[in-house]
Amino acid sequence: MLLNEFLENSAYSNADKVALVYEGKRLTFSEINNAASAMGDALILEGFQKQDRAIVYLDNPVESVISLFGILKAGGIFVIINPQVKVKKLAYIISDCQAKVLITDSNHTKQISELLSEITSLKYIISTDEGKNKELITKIRLIDFKEITCRKTSNCRKARCIDIDLASLIYTSGSSGTPKGVMLNHHNMVSAAESITQYLENTQSDIIFSTLPLSFDYGLYQVLMAFKFGGTVVLEKGFIFPEQILRTIVKEKVTGWPIVPTIAAMLCRQNNLSQHDFSRLRYITSTGQVLPTNHIARLREAFPGAKIYSMYGLTECKRVSYLHPDQIEKRPGSVGKAMPNTEVYIVDDAENEMTEAGKPGELVVRGSNVMQGYWNLPEATARVLRPGRYPGEKVLYTGDLFKKDEEGYLYFLGRKDDIIKTSGYMVSPKELENVLCEINDIIEAAVIGVEDDILGQAIKAFVHLTDSSKLNEKEIINYCHKHLEDYAVPKYISFCGPLPRSDSGKIYKRDLR
Amino acid sequence: MPAESKIKEKIITFINDNFIKETGIAIKDDTSFLDEGIIDSTGVLELVAYIEITFEIKIEDEEIIPDNLDSVKKLINFVRAKLENKSQLSA
Numbered sequence: 001m002l003l004n005e006f007l008e009n010s011a012y013s014n015a016d017k018v019a020l021v022y023e024g025k026r027l028t029f030s031e032i033n034n035a036a037s038a039m040g041d042a043l044i045l046e047g048f049q050k051q052d053r054a055i056v057y058l059d060n061p062v063e064s065v066i067s068l069f070g071i072l073k074a075g076g077i078f079v080i081i082n083p084q085v086k087v088k089k090l091a092y093i094i095s096d097c098q099a100k101v102l103i104t105d106s107n108h109t110k111q112i113s114e115l116l117s118e119i120t121s122l123k124y125i126i127s128t129d130e131g132k133n134k135e136l137i138t139k140i141r142l143i144d145f146k147e148i149t150c151r152k153t154s155n156c157r158k159a160r161c162i163d164i165d166l167a168s169l170i171y172t173s174g175s176s177g178t179p180k181g182v183m184l185n186h187h188n189m190v191s192a193a194e195s196i197t198q199y200l201e202n203t204q205s206d207i208i209f210s211t212l213p214l215s216f217d218y219g220l221y222q223v224l225m226a227f228k229f230g231g232t233v234v235l236e237k238g239f240i241f242p243e244q245i246l247r248t249i250v251k252e253k254v255t256g257w258p259i260v261p262t263i264a265a266m267l268c269r270q271n272n273l274s275q276h277d278f279s280r281l282r283y284i285t286s287t288g289q290v291l292p293t294n295h296i297a298r299l300r301e302a303f304p305g306a307k308i309y310s311m312y313g314l315t316e317c318k319r320v321s322y323l324h325p326d327q328i329e330k331r332p333g334s335v336g337k338a339m340p341n342t343e344v345y346i347v348d349d350a351e352n353e354m355t356e357a358g359k360p361g362e363l364v365v366r367g368s369n370v371m372q373g374y375w376n377l378p379e380a381t382a383r384v385l386r387p388g389r390y391p392g393e394k395v396l397y398t399g400d401l402f403k404k405d406e407e408g409y410l411y412f413l414g415r416k417d418d419i420i421k422t423s424g425y426m427v428s429p430k431e432l433e434n435v436l437c438e439i440n441d442i443i444e445a446a447v448i449g450v451e452d453d454i455l456g457q458a459i460k461a462f463v464h465l466t467d468s469s470k471l472n473e474k475e476i477i478n479y480c481h482k483h484l485e486d487y488a489v490p491k492y493i494s495f496c497g498p499l500p501r502s503d504s505g506k507i508y509k510r511d512l513r
Numbered sequence: 514m515p516a517e518s519k520i521k522e523k524i525i526t527f528i529n530d531n532f533i534k535e536t537g538i539a540i541k542d543d544t545s546f547l548d549e550g551i552i553d554s555t556g557v558l559e560l561v562a563y564i565e566i567t568f569e570i571k572i573e574d575e576e577i578i579p580d581n582l583d584s585v586k587k588l589i590n591f592v593r594a595k596l597e598n599k600s601q602l603s604a
């Protein structure tokens with residue numbers, strides 16, 4: 001099965017059903033499918049070849065959804081970039097995957113115009129509001145999104161994909177500081193969606209509400225899965241005003257709500273949860289980090305009819321495990337057991353499987369959801385995709401330390417590398433340290449994660465300035481905002497002397513905690 | 514009750530110091546914080562805490578909505594209404 005068939009099948013059997021709701025707009029399956037088909041045809045007519053890469057860099061999730069399915073229909077590989085990503089990183093990603101097409105909006109045109117001379121792979125830009133800032137794009141052809149998505153489906157040659165063709169590259173933070181493109185084929189993504197919708201017991205009557213960005217696999221799959229089971233997905237731009245979100249959940253009769261622990265922490269601050277009627281809400285899922293026990297208790301009290309699923313996953317295989325809701329009171333710290341059609345085990349440093357309860361080791365995953373590797377990075381791929389138990393197979397070494405209890409339930413202990421998990425996102429300290437060291441007055445910098453009630457981990461940067469420097473905290477934060485996504489900007493800056501280092505020059509981050 | 518200009522000055526200073534990421538960007542009275550990506554979820558909590566402490570008012574959960582908080586103009590109107598309400602109650 002192909003990923004685009006999720007949409008096509010629903011458009012065939014439920015053509016006039018509302019599939020997507022955003023800012024008062026309600027789009028049916030057939031409306032989305034028609035727009036995506038028209039886009040797919042237009043891409044092919046413009047010379048797009050099977051397995052070419054196209055970047056989706058948009059604020060608007062409706063246009064993003066149409067784009068990703070249009071790209072798939074043209075036999076391409078979609079790459080969704082968080083609209084908060086700054087121009088330098090965008091240029092890196094476009095060059096890394098040699099993208100041929102960039103789909104964006106006028107909010108980003110100015111930034112993009114600055115990098116066009118550096119990027120040679122791009123053949124054209126599709127803009128969702130062609131008229132605005134048009135004059136800035138001079139070196140490359142600009143195509144109007146609205147015009148191509150309104151065309152009648154043509155009889156052009158169709159791309160024929162099979163399920164081992166790649167469907168998406170999802171860029172994720174690497175400990176090296178540069179993002180890595182996780183290669184997922186149709187089979188990987190369809191398998192993950194099948195397993196997740198199976199344990200969540202999704203049906204056509206489900207209405208999913210999500211504030212998560214589509215560049216985040218957890219957000220993306222809310223749309224993919226709802227299209228698979230023929231449900232409806234209601235999207236909102238971020239979890240900013242809790243009261244407004246809660247009203248939407250009631251008004252839209254939402255049945256499923258994916259959150260991250262940061263959202264749970266903010267919900268737990270609300271005093272008026274009991275004033276709303278959440279009787280339609282069937283489940284809440286959480287991933288990213290383990291929910292604190294007191295937050296689980298508060299959620300259960302506020303949403304008595306909702307099952308709470310605590311889950312664990314990583315972009316390299318989407319999802320690994322979930323805790324059955326009937327276990328959450330007994331084992332609130334656990335992320336459960338492997339999801340359907342996935343197997344996991346824990347290994348020691350010599351890659352020997354450990355069956356004993358309580359022993360910490362690295363979690364290994366086998367399943368058809370496991371990625372094909374990192375784009376253009378054979379060595380990094382070989383480090384995480386290694387031979388498994390059975391001849392010929394490759395399994396995923398997650399880099400996450402786990403233990404299991406007597407009954408086989410999994411507990412996350414931490415990362416093997418120093419990646420920071422904040423607000424559900426993975427942030428590479430190395431990437432941040434590189435940005436900080438670009439500032440003239442900073443001699444050296446070290447970044448760590450510190451405990452935070454709302455974010456799980458908050459980012460703290462230690463900076464060693466030149467003696468004559470008058471640089472202040474706000475100037476450093478402002479610089480970071482210009483070069484990093486908002487969630488990757490340090491919450492705390494600590495000014496210090498020379499950083500503690502080992503004889504080999506490695507910074508002793510333990511001493512900074 | 515502080516004059517409207519005083520309320521505005523305090524609000525703008527707070528927004529500039531805490532949320533405006535690029536120096537030299539002037540925020541208009543009706544700029545939506547949400548649309549422009551000026552404030553994120555934790556930013557709203559910081560803003561509410563600041564308003565409560567600075568103007569000595571209590572903001573209820575159901576008042577934390579875009580209609581009350583999503584621009585300088587909306588914030589000024591909201592704070593003024595809360596202060597008026599407070600002075601009427603204590604009168």
